Amino acid sequence: MSRRELNKKEKRERIIKASLSLFSEQGLENTSISDIVEKSDIGRGTFYNYFKTPKDVFCEILDELNCKINFEVKQAQVGLKTAYEFLYASFKAYLDLVSTEDMMLFHKNNQNQIRSISYGSESILSLVLNMQEDLKRFPEVAFADKKYFKMFSLIAISSASELFVCLHHNYFDASKEEMAHFLANVFVNGLKNYSASS
Amino acid sequence: MSRRELNKKEKRERIIKASLSLFSEQGLENTSISDIVEKSDIGRGTFYNYFKTPKDVFCEILDELNCKINFEVKQAQVGLKTAYEFLYASFKAYLDLVSTEDMMLFHKNNQNQIRSISYGSESILSLVLNMQEDLKRFPEVAFADKKYFKMFSLIAISSASELFVCLHHNYFDASKEEMAHFLANVFVNGLKNYSASS
Numbered sequence: 396m397s398r399r400e401l402n403k404k405e406k407r408e409r410i411i412k413a414s415l416s417l418f419s420e421q422g423l424e425n426t427s428i429s430d431i432v433e434k435s436d437i438g439r440g441t442f443y444n445y446f447k448t449p450k451d452v453f454c455e456i457l458d459e460l461n462c463k464i465n466f467e468v469k470q471a472q473v474g475l476k477t478a479y480e481f482l483y484a485s486f487k488a489y490l491d492l493v494s495t496e497d498m499m500l501f502h503k504n505n506q507n508q509i510r511s512i513s514y515g516s517e518s519i520l521s522l523v524l525n526m527q528e529d530l531k532r533f534p535e536v537a538f539a540d541k542k543y544f545k546m547f548s549l550i551a552i553s554s555a556s557e558l559f560v561c562l563h564h565n566y567f568d569a570s571k572e573e574m575a576h577f578l579a580n581v582f583v584n585g586l587k588n589y590s591a592s593s
Numbered sequence: 594m595s596r597r598e599l600n601k602k603e604k605r606e607r608i609i610k611a612s613l614s615l616f617s618e619q620g621l622e623n624t625s626i627s628d629i630v631e632k633s634d635i636g637r638g639t640f641y642n643y644f645k646t647p648k649d650v651f652c653e654i655l656d657e658l659n660c661k662i663n664f665e666v667k668q669a670q671v672g673l674k675t676a677y678e679f680l681y682a683s684f685k686a687y688l689d690l691v692s693t694e695d696m697m698l699f700h701k702n703n704q705n706q707i708r709s710i711s712y713g714s715e716s717i718l719s720l721v722l723n724m725q726e727d728l729k730r731f732p733e734v735a736f737a738d739k740k741y742f743k744m745f746s747l748i749a750i751s752s753a754s755e756l757f758v759c760l761h762h763n764y765f766d767a768s769k770e771e772m773a774h775f776l777a778n779v780f781v782n783g784l785k786n787y788s789a790s791s
Contacts, residue, residue, distance in 0.1 A: 507709030514704070515762060523764075545765050550752035558744060559733040564713060566721075566747065577744055587646055587781035588630050 407445050409435045411459075413451040419500040423508050425451050449581055453505075454512055461518035469525065478533040478586060482579035486555050487528070490571040493559055503563050523548045534586045551582050606644050607633045609657075612650040617698040621651050621706050652710055659716035662690055667723065676731040676784060680777035684753050688769040691757055691774070720747045735787045749752070749780050761774050 413435035426449050433441050445567045446452050470489035481510045494503060502509060513519045526548040530536050558574050561567065569577070607659045611633035624647050630637050644650050667687035673679045691700060700707060711717045724746040728734050756772050759765065767775070 406698060453648070476644055506712070507705040510708055511705030514758075514778065532723055542765050542767065546756060546767070546772075547779065549759050549764065550748075550755055550776070552778070553755040554748035560712070561747050567743050569744070575746075577741060578748070581745065581748070581783035584785065585783035587782070 404442060409437065410442060410445055411452060411456060414449065415456055415497070415501065418449075418453060418456070418505055420504070422504040422560060423449060423476055425482055428440070447489060453508065457509060457512055458516070458518060460492075460498075461516065461522070463469065464489055465518055465522055465525070467492055472529065476534045477583075478530070479551065479579050479583045481529065481533065482583055483575050486575035486578045487571060490553055490559060494571055506560055519558060521553075522552060526551065530586075535583070547586065548581075551578070554582075556580060604635060604639060607635065608640060608643055609650060609654060612647065613654055613695070613699065614646075614704055616651060616654070616791060617695060618702070620702040621647060651706065655710055656714070658690075658696075659711065659714065659720070662687055663716055663720055663723070664779065665690055666720065670727065671674065675781075676728070676733045677777050677781045679727065679731065680749070680781055681773050684773035684776045685769060688757060688773060690697075690771055697761055700758060704758055717750075720750060724753060733781070745780075749776070752776060752780075753775055 405576060409429060414426070414431050417430050417434055428439065428449060431449060431452065432442050435442075446455070467488045468485050472481055475484055492498070523545065527544045530544055530547070555574075555578055558569075558578065562574070563568060585586040596717060601643065607692050612624070612629050615628050615632055624646060626637065628641060629647060631717065633640075637681070644653070665686045666683050669682040672680055673682055690696070725742045728742055753772075753776055756767075756776065760767060760772070
């Protein structure tokens with residue numbers, strides 16, 4: 396990479412870092428380009444070289460986060476033998492990534508934007524599709540119909556993010572391990588007995 | 594009720610009806626007071642007698658809807674003998690209420706606002722608390738810890754609204770009955786075996 400390219404990359408990352416901190420403190424809605432320019436200590440023109448609006452930076456941050464979640468969840472799932480282990484590892488990897496102090500604040504203050512932008516985003520769809528495919532590996536899982544794998548993946552993934560958000564609204568108190576165990580346990584039992592009772 | 598009171602009530606309802614139709618078509622974000630005043634055929638001053646902003650009307654609509662959901666779900670739950678029947682009836686009553694063409698459009702175009710306003714709202718919290726209490730009636734349910742009833746109620750309720758929204762993003766195709774059965778089945782099995790495996 397040339398010095399010029401390095402410089403470019405460094406500036407872009409400075410903008411992203413400053414924006415993440417602003418979004419976490421005050422929410423996307425209350426963050427202006429001026430705020431970002433001031434905090435990242437760059438010129439206003441430089442901002443426009445990389446992004447058009449604060450929402451563009453927000454989408455970039457969210458996309459990077461979702462790719463990271465995808466990657467970490469995929470890593471955590473390698474070589475697991477049972478549906479319980481598979482789900483526990485997936486939930487735990489997700490919770491580990493989003494439970495840092497920064498990420499918690501970012502989610503708490505931008506929850507509706509995160510939800511609305513994530514819907515239909517490629518990275519979330521690929522998370523759903525991966526889970527849907529992977530679940531078929533486990534003999535405990537007994538859905539006859541492909542549709543049910545998708546519905547199951549959707550509620551499993553959304554339940555994890557629901558509990559994470561509710562935890563930080565102080566609706567209850569639980570450790571990451573406890574939440575991952577609770578979710579894996581409810582869903583794996585839900586799966587195990589599905590065909591027997593349907 | 595006096596003629597004057599009737600007149601007042603009728604005007605308020607006209608504002609709400611016109612607003613609901615506008616929110617459904619174009620979303621809260623793109624609806625101005627001028628739009629509402631024009632569509633409901635009242636004076637601008639009259640609008641301010643009842644509400645301050647379009648968001649106020651939106652919150653009122655959402656509150657009425659959530660109260661209605663609460664009421665209908667409660668009605669549907671009367672006299673049921675098993676946890677499956679109880680959950681199926683609850684999910685079905687919710688899906689019946691939100692699956693009208695108007696409501697589907699309203700949810701599709703305002704999903705992030707609905708989520709963010711509903712979080713921590715009294716009517717949603719009371720839905721969660723009711724489910725949490727009612728579940729204890731069923732001997733199949735085996736949580737030792739009160740916290741797990743709450744976590745379970747949170748994911749059961751959010752999964753229903755997640756599936757409903759994903760259905761209308763065409764992520765899959767299913768009838769209301771099929772969705773209610775799927776949800777009740779996964780969750781009741783998840784509950785039944787919880788203590789055995791935890």
